[in-house]
Amino acid sequence: MRPEIFELEFMRRAFVAGLLISIIVPIIGTFLVVRRYSLMADTLAHVSLVGVAVGVLTKTQPVIAAVIASTVAAVLIERLRGLKKLFAESILAIFLSGSLAVAVVIISMAKGFNVDLLSYLFGSISTIGGVDLFLLAVLFVLVLASVALFYKEFFLVSFDEEFAEASGVKARALNLFIVILAAVTVSLAMRIVGILLIGALMVIPVVTARQFELSFRNTILVSISFSLVSVISGLFLSYYFDLASGGTIVLVSLAIFLASLAINRPE
Amino acid sequence: MTGPKTCIEVKEVSFSYNGNPILQDISFDVQEGEYLGIIGPNGGGKTTLFKVILGLLKPQTGEVRIYGEPLESFKRKHLIGYVPQRSISDYYFPATVEEVVRSGRTARLGLFKRISKEDASAIEKVMEVTDVAKLRDRLIGQISGGERQRVFIARALASEPKILILDEPDVGVDVTAQEKFYSFLEDLNSNTGITILLISHDIDVVAHQAKTILCLNRRLVCHGPPRDFITEDYMQKLYGKKVRFILHGH
Ligand SMILES: Nc1ncnc2c1ncn2[C@@H]1O[C@H](COP(=O)(O)OP(=O)(O)OP(=O)(O)O)[C@@H](O)[C@H]1O
Numbered sequence A: 001m002r003p004e005i006f007e008l009e010f011m012r013r014a015f016v017a018g019l020l021i022s023i024i025v026p027i028i029g030t031f032l033v034v035r036r037y038s039l040m041a042d043t044l045a046h047v048s049l050v051g052v053a054v055g056v057l058t059k060t061q062p063v064i065a066a067v068i069a070s071t072v073a074a075v076l077i078e079r080l081r082g083l084k085k086l087f088a089e090s091i092l093a094i095f096l097s098g099s100l101a102v103a104v105v106i107i108s109m110a111k112g113f114n115v116d117l118l119s120y121l122f123g124s125i126s127t128i129g130g131v132d133l134f135l136l137a138v139l140f141v142l143v144l145a146s147v148a149l150f151y152k153e154f155f156l157v158s159f160d161e162e163f164a165e166a167s168g169v170k171a172r173a174l175n176l177f178i179v180i181l182a183a184v185t186v187s188l189a190m191r192i193v194g195i196l197l198i199g200a201l202m203v204i205p206v207v208t209a210r211q212f213e214l215s216f217r218n219t220i221l222v223s224i225s226f227s228l229v230s231v232i233s234g235l236f237l238s239y240y241f242d243l244a245s246g247g248t249i250v251l252v253s254l255a256i257f258l259a260s261l262a263i264n265r266p267e
Numbered sequence B: 001m002t003g004p005k006t007c008i009e010v011k012e013v014s015f016s017y018n019g020n021p022i023l024q025d026i027s028f029d030v031q032e033g034e035y036l037g038i039i040g041p042n043g044g045g046k047t048t049l050f051k052v053i054l055g056l057l058k059p060q061t062g063e064v065r066i067y068g069e070p071l072e073s074f075k076r077k078h079l080i081g082y083v084p085q086r087s088i089s090d091y092y093f094p095a096t097v098e099e100v101v102r103s104g105r106t107a108r109l110g111l112f113k114r115i116s117k118e119d120a121s122a123i124e125k126v127m128e129v130t131d132v133a134k135l136r137d138r139l140i141g142q143i144s145g146g147e148r149q150r151v152f153i154a155r156a157l158a159s160e161p162k163i164l165i166l167d168e169p170d171v172g173v174d175v176t177a178q179e180k181f182y183s184f185l186e187d188l189n190s191n192t193g194i195t196i197l198l199i200s201h202d203i204d205v206v207a208h209q210a211k212t213i214l215c216l217n218r219r220l221v222c223h224g225p226p227r228d229f230i231t232e233d234y235m236q237k238l239y240g241k242k243v244r245f246i247l248h249g250h
């Protein structure tokens, strides 16, 4: 018989981290999904892997290295998109596969940290330390405060970039801001669900909420609730059935999505 | 000087896309309170001209001044309401009509400011006059094309602009709604003194509504009151063939 779930220090940490992440991930996810920029989440996650590889290799903080790598990539992606010479999709595809290639090469240069690396790829709640939690809390406040302060501007540029620009709102800077927030969020969430599944957690609750045809504000609120339910029940299930936490969380969110499809089936 | 003030000055503007000249040496002024109709063939550069006036495109030569200030340093761009040309029929975006209309006030509010009571009542008034109040909770993707056009006009008016720039706002709007819409624009222009710049392919309507007509086919073909325009010469210059032009009495 295993101990009660909350008797364990690492499970308590995992729940705190899970709660913080399940609130900010769908908020940022909404701003990506509505402008059909869903692939951005996966792209930034793969770029984070480069940071993780460098961090593990140099025995520094992989999470901070990941935040830096994905933020730099986010800036470059927005710059390239601003040139309007390439499709946004193509830019993302290039960054996604390119960063994976870089990460694989770095990993091959240093042998013997496979276990560590796997924990980043698939998420590992048992390795969340006090420093991780502190970092997460600080950036949680940062992301939430930014969205609260710039909500009307974020809505406007997401809905109609050209109109925003024409009315004197700094659309470019705001776009950049949004993707930087996305980069930070992705790098933080990878400890819980893992690099390979963060995109799913960012997109599935939002797409699920979209099925209900709500206002923008309510779409965000409902996607937060779906994400909370997924993360909390995913953590419980993964603990009691000894399953991978990241995979279980995403499977729960997929189950909710399928249920919402059934409920909102078009006639 | 007591006459009308100049609100938009376009001075020797030329614009090209990748070396392909779209606007060539365009100069004209718009007075405060003017109702300017812009016509011209497809690809004639009408939308491009609007984008230059709005600062969305930078002309290679020439400049635009708004209320005497160079466009780049003009800070009160919320005084210009813009209704873009739309062909998108697929709006996946989850947003209600009310959210979209409110977003039109973003620039006027400025950073870190929330919608106050006065803002809310100004938005409410705009939704009433554009007749979209009853659609407020509908999703922008789930209303008809004509209704959506009215929502975009409401959004442009939400910042209480002094200049309204409309790019083919009558596309997809039925005849009755169109008549209502044009008399609404006329009221707006004559009662509140809003300056209107309107692109439309409906030459008949433009000739009746607008106080000034500007014909654009990469170059400025003509610019003056409608009665000057009603000569077949201009139609020939503009569209490359004789178009029979009938001015209906109203
Ligand atoms: N982004 C772009 N890149 C290159 N060329 C462009 C671009 N946008 C427009 N053009 C070209 O510029 C020309 C003028 O376009 P514009 O949209 O200003 O025409 P318009 O007068 O508004 O036409 P319409 O009546 O069809 O709306 C067209 O020939 C078009 O092909």
Ligand SMILES: [Mg+2]
Pocket (backbone or CB within 6 Å): B046, B047, B048, B085, B167
């Ligand atoms: Mg056009």
